Every structure is written in structure tokens, then in C-alpha cells.
Amino acid sequence: MMDNLLNIFSNYTRSLELLYLLNNIKETVRLDANDLELKKIKEFCNEQELFLEISDFKLIKITDKGKGGYANIVKRVPLSNPQQGLKHIYISKDKNKSKFLKLLENKNDDRAVGEILDYPKCCVDFFVKNNEEQQKLQNDYILPALSNSDGFEFPFYTNYATRYFDVALLSHFPHSFNCDESIEIARKNIECIKVHSKELADKFENMLKGPVLYTENQGIFVFKNYRLKNNILHYNEIKSTIKNDLLELLNKNKKIEIINKNQIKIGNKILNDIGFMVFT
Ligand SMILES: [Zn+2]
Known part of the structure; x- marks a missing residue:
């Protein structure tokens, strides 16, 4: 199952969304895809009797600095725009839900989108509250989540910094690394992964556990051993x-x-405005 999904959806982040959907852990998912991928995804959705809706706009990604090619900021352009772009796709077992999600996103209703995607309310509130500020930066909400969290040691379930390595158990930005609802979602998700691939679940757990140094523009570092x-x-x-x-x-x-x-010190050098977290 996982191999088949990876073949169609290219990375873990997107493949897992589909795994959760097929296993009824999620009712609706939103992903992005280029035209080539979209062809395979359409076939897959037909076979699996999933309803697929495609956005009426294209997304041009603006790649973050120092985040391994990851883009947190996307610009919406009309379909007629000649630039290479991605489309948003909305998939559900329920036709109304995929249609509704598309409609809500067209209206830029972040709150309602968060609700239909089953994101915890605390995290949706957090996203909406920080949205304007984060758009000006790199839009990844790690430092605001850290400032909402006590101390720097957290359960590995909410490690959202390793998403830059295509490893994460959440599809939303947690409002804090101690968010109970997010921990519960991540716990269910890793259980689901375990059922389909013990190997992948172990790989994820191993990557999610450990110290992380987050910088806005100078990269993300995960420490092992x-x-x-x-x-x-x-x-x-x-x-x-x-x-x-x-x-x-x-x-x-x-x-x-x-x-x-x-704030950390390496040799004689002090680094400010970073995020240091240990996930266990
Ligand atoms: Zn939360």
C-alpha cells in the first residue's frame, strides 16, 4: 500500500494523507500536485472511488531560504498564467466534502477550511492569529508555537520541524508542542502507519525523536546520537x-x-532568535 501511494504521490507527506483518508482517519484532504502527477492521481481516485476536486487557480511556490527547497509561501495565480505551477486538489470519500472544501478555500475562509480538515480549534485559532505576521516571514509557525510551549522538551508526536525532511505526523501547524489534541491526532496517525508498515513507523519515530535546531534562514538541524x-x-x-x-x-x-x-552558544558564538527543541 505505502509503495503504491509513494509511487503516485511522490513523497511521504502527501502519501500519508491518502493513507489516513483510505483508513477513515481523515475524511477530507488537501494536497498540491503538478499536471503530470495529477494524471496519475485522477486514475488512482477513480480506482479507489474517491472524489477529486481541482482548484480553479494555480500555485506558484516561493522557496524558503535554507529549508531544503521547501516552500511555505505560495502565490495564487489564474490558470491562464503561463508560469509552471501546482494545483490544489481536494479529495474525499464524500463528494460534498471535497466540493465544499474547494469552495471554502476559494473564499479564503481559513477557519472553515481548518474545520473541514479536522484541525484542532486551538491550532486553527493560532494559525489565523499569526497568519499576517508569518506571511511576512517564512510562514512556518515554528517559533510562535515554541513561544506558546513551556520549556524545550516535548513529546515527539508534535515535532513539526522534521517536515523539512518529509517526516511529520501532523498536517497542521500545532499551536504549541504540548497541544493535547495534536498529540492525539499524531498518535492515531502513527498507529495507522504501523499497521501498514512497521518499518516506516520506526523510521519516522527515529527521525522525530531528538534535538532540533531551528533557524529562520540558516537551515534546520536535527541531532542524532x-x-x-x-x-x-x-x-x-x-x-x-x-x-x-x-x-x-x-x-x-x-x-x-x-x-x-x-538562544544557544556554539564555541564562542552566540546565536539569537533560534528555536531549540528536544523531542522525546
Ligand atoms: Zn492546538
């Missing part, structure tokens, strides 16, 4: 979205001092 004691993090391995001076510095020092969740 680590030890954290008295706010000093030692590590042997780093996975990163970018190769840059910061990665080099991290590789050279093999040690970070955590001053607080927004």
Missing part, C-alpha cells in the same frame, strides 16, 4: 536541510550550550 546534560548538548551526527557555515561550525564543535529555547 546525542547526550543532553545540564543544558549542554553533545552529538555525533547532524542531519540538515542545508550545507553552510553554521553546519560546519556545528560539525566542528560537536557541542552546543543551550542558554534558553531561543
Whole structure:
């Protein structure tokens, strides 16, 4: 099942949405796809008796800085625009729901879209509240979620920073890394993954667990083989979205001092305005 989905939907993030839909964990999903992918997706939806709606606009992605090619900001353009773009697609087992979702998105009703996608209300409120500010930045809500969260140690279920590595158990931005409703959704999702592929569930859990250094423009770093004691993090391995001076510095020092969740020290260098989180 997972292999088939990956073949059609190209990455884990999108394939898992379909896995949840087919297993009735989700009723409606929204994804994006280019024209080539769309052809395969149409066939798949026919076979599976899923209802598919396609947006009346195209999306041009504006790639984030330092996030492995990930784009959090998208620009909507008319279908007649000659630029290469993606379309939003809305899939459900219920014809009305996929149609309704398309309609709500056309109206830019973020709240109603969040509701039909079953996002927790606390997280939808958070998204709407921070939307304007985040649009000006890179629109990924990690730092506002961290500022809503006590301390820097959280359950791995809400690790939303590894989505830059195509690993996440949530499809919405959690309002806090301690959000109970998000934890519950992620728990159900990983149970579902486990049923279909124990190997993939293990891979996800392994990637989701551990310390993460988030920077707005200089990359995301995930530390493996680590030890954290008295706010000093030692590590042997780093996975990163970018190769840059910061990665080099991290590789050279093999040690970070955590001053607080927004400030760390590497060697003699102090980094401000970062996010440091440990997911266990
Ligand atoms: Zn929440």
C-alpha cells in the first residue's frame, strides 16, 4: 500500500494523507500536485472511488531560504498564467466534502477550511492569529508555537520541524508542542502507519525523536546520537536541510550550550532568535 501511494504521490507527506483518508482517519484532504502527477492521481481516485476536486487557480511556490527547497509561501495565480505551477486538489470519500472544501478555500475562509480538515480549534485559532505576521516571514509557525510551549522538551508526536525532511505526523501547524489534541491526532496517525508498515513507523519515530535546531534562514538541524546534560548538548551526527557555515561550525564543535529555547552558544558564538527543541 505505502509503495503504491509513494509511487503516485511522490513523497511521504502527501502519501500519508491518502493513507489516513483510505483508513477513515481523515475524511477530507488537501494536497498540491503538478499536471503530470495529477494524471496519475485522477486514475488512482477513480480506482479507489474517491472524489477529486481541482482548484480553479494555480500555485506558484516561493522557496524558503535554507529549508531544503521547501516552500511555505505560495502565490495564487489564474490558470491562464503561463508560469509552471501546482494545483490544489481536494479529495474525499464524500463528494460534498471535497466540493465544499474547494469552495471554502476559494473564499479564503481559513477557519472553515481548518474545520473541514479536522484541525484542532486551538491550532486553527493560532494559525489565523499569526497568519499576517508569518506571511511576512517564512510562514512556518515554528517559533510562535515554541513561544506558546513551556520549556524545550516535548513529546515527539508534535515535532513539526522534521517536515523539512518529509517526516511529520501532523498536517497542521500545532499551536504549541504540548497541544493535547495534536498529540492525539499524531498518535492515531502513527498507529495507522504501523499497521501498514512497521518499518516506516520506526523510521519516522527515529527521525522525530531528538534535538532540533531551528533557524529562520540558516537551515534546520536535527541531532542524532546525542547526550543532553545540564543544558549542554553533545552529538555525533547532524542531519540538515542545508550545507553552510553554521553546519560546519556545528560539525566542528560537536557541542552546543543551550542558554534558553531561543538562544544557544556554539564555541564562542552566540546565536539569537533560534528555536531549540528536544523531542522525546
Ligand atoms: Zn492546538
